[in-house]
Amino acid sequence: MFSSKEIKGILKVSDCELMHLRISKHLTAVKTGKSYFYDLPANKTVLDHPVGQKLLNWYKTTHQIDICNEPESPSSKIALEKLVLEILLPIYRKYPKLNITYGFTSAILKRHIAKHSPRGTAPNLDQHASCELNNAQNAICDRGGAACDFIVPDVSSSELVRFIVEHLNYDRIYYYGNNRPLHVSNAETPNKHLQLMAESENGRRYPIKKTHGEAALLLAKELPLYVRIVVASFF
Numbered sequence: 040m041f042s043s044k045e046i047k048g049i050l051k052v053s054d055c056e057l058m059h060l061r062i063s064k065h066l067t068a069v070k071t072g073k074s075y076f077y078d079l080p081a082n083k084t085v086l087d088h089p090v091g092q093k094l095l096n097w098y099k100t101t102h103q104i105d106i107c108n109e110p111e112s113p114s115s116k117i118a119l120e121k122l123v124l125e126i127l128l129p130i131y132r133k134y135p136k137l138n139i140t141y142g143f144t145s146a147i148l149k150r151h152i153a154k155h156s157p158r159g160t161a162p163n164l165d166q167h168a169s170c171e172l173n174n175a176q177n178a179i180c181d182r183g184g185a186a187c188d189f190i191v192p193d194v195s196s197s198e199l200v201r202f203i204v205e206h207l208n209y210d211r212i213y214y215y216g217n218n219r220p221l222h223v224s225n226a227e228t229p230n231k232h233l234q235l236m237a238e239s240e241n242g243r244r245y246p247i248k249k250t251h252g253e254a255a256l257l258l259a260k261e262l263p264l265y266v267r268i269v270v271a272s273f274f
Contacts (some may be wrong), residue, residue, distance in 0.1 A: 040069065040076040040077060040078060041077050041078075041079065041088075042075075042076060042077075043057060043074065043075055043076075043077070045088060046066070046077040046079075048088060048089040049079070049087045049088050049089075050080070050083070061077075065080075066078070066080065084116075084120060085120050085123045085124055085128075086116070086120060086123065088123060088128070090123055090127045090128060090131050090139075091119070091120075091123045091127075093137075093138075093139040093142065094119060094122070094123060094127065094143050094187055095108050095109065095119075095142065095143055096108065096142075097140065097141060097142035097143075097187075098142070098144075098148055101140075102148070102151060102155070102156075104148070106145070106147050106148060108143060108144075108145045108147075108148050109145065110143065110145065110169060110171065111146070111172075112169070112170045112171055112172065114169070114170035115143075115169035115170040115171055115185065118169045118170060118183065118184050118185040118225065119143055119169060119185045121185070121225055122184075122185040122224070122225045125225060126203070126207050126209060126223060126225055127139075127187070127189075129206065129207055130189075130191075130199070130202065130203070130207075133202065134191040134194055134199070136191050136192050136194075137189055137191050138189060138191065138192070139188070139189045140188045140189060140190055141167065141187060141220070141222075142167070142187040142188075143167065143168075143169060143185065144162065144167040144168050144171075145168070145171060146168070146171050146172065146173060146179065149162050149168055149171075149179060162179050163179065164180060164182065165180065165186055165222070165224075166180050166182050166183070166184050166185060166186035166210075166211070166224040166226075167180075167185075167186050167187070168180050169183070169184065169185040170183055182210075182224075182226065183226055183227060184225045184226035184227065185224060185225060186211070186222060186223065186224035186225075187222075187223065187224075188220040188221065188222045189220055189221060189223070190220040190221065195217045195218070195263070196214060196215075196216065196217050196218070196220070196221045197217050197259075197262040197263045199221050200212060200214055200233070200259045200262055201260060203223060204231075204233065204255055204259040205256065205259070208225070209224065209225060209229060209231065210224045210225050210226035210229040210230050210231070210232065211223070211224045211226075211230060211232045211233075211234065212232070212233045212234065213234045213236055214233070214234070214235050214236065214262070215236045215238070215244070216237075216238075230251060231255055232249065232250075232251050232255070233249065233250050233251070233255035233258055233259060234246055234248075234249045235247050235248045235249070235258075
């Protein structure tokens with residue numbers, strides 16, 4: 040269920056309009072203490088939530104292209120909704136300043152990025168294209184699921200890793216540093232994979248450690264210390 044603030048963001052209504060929708064029973068609401076919590080209306084999707092809109096519209100701040108970055112595949116839509124519900128919303132509710140820096144990438148947006156700014160991207164692996172198809176009608180990324188990169192101002196990425204690993208049903212996490220955006224994905228069968236990455240002086244990214252399941256939980260708890268020791272040993 041969604042808080043009053045969240046449902047107002049989804050429906051784009053005022054406090055007064057929300058009250059009338061509740062009283063007229065156009066919205067199903069449950070009162071807990073002094074607060075109301077609402078079911079999502081049948082004509083809305085969780086992608087209408089402000090976090091879902093950030094997931095779809097992230098590119099508008101970094102790429103000069105006028106497109107509709109909506110999923111074409113029904114499987115992509117399901118995976119993106121699952122990403123919002125099971126991963127991004129819990130993070131947003133704990134860390135409201137969540138900022139998505141690299142979200143869903145449709146086939147047309149992928150082609151634009153491949154032409155204009157391909158450095159550091161791996162569309163066949165990174166799950167940003169979810170279940171979308173290329174021009175040959177093959178999956179852009181055969182891992183399925185969906186992914187995004189995000190950062191929370193004034194919150195270390197190692198803290199975000201711990202929160203995800205301890206509480207959420209994630210597929211893959213790529214950690215690039217305490218002050219860098221964090222990559223997280225979901226999948227139908229989550230791998231619970233935590234990958235630590237470093238960057239050389241010439242900007243090349245390379246893996247330094249990967250773990251799964253319970254080992255990922257242990258690594259997440261000691262992440263800042265571990266990264267300092269390992270990165271220092273490389274230089």
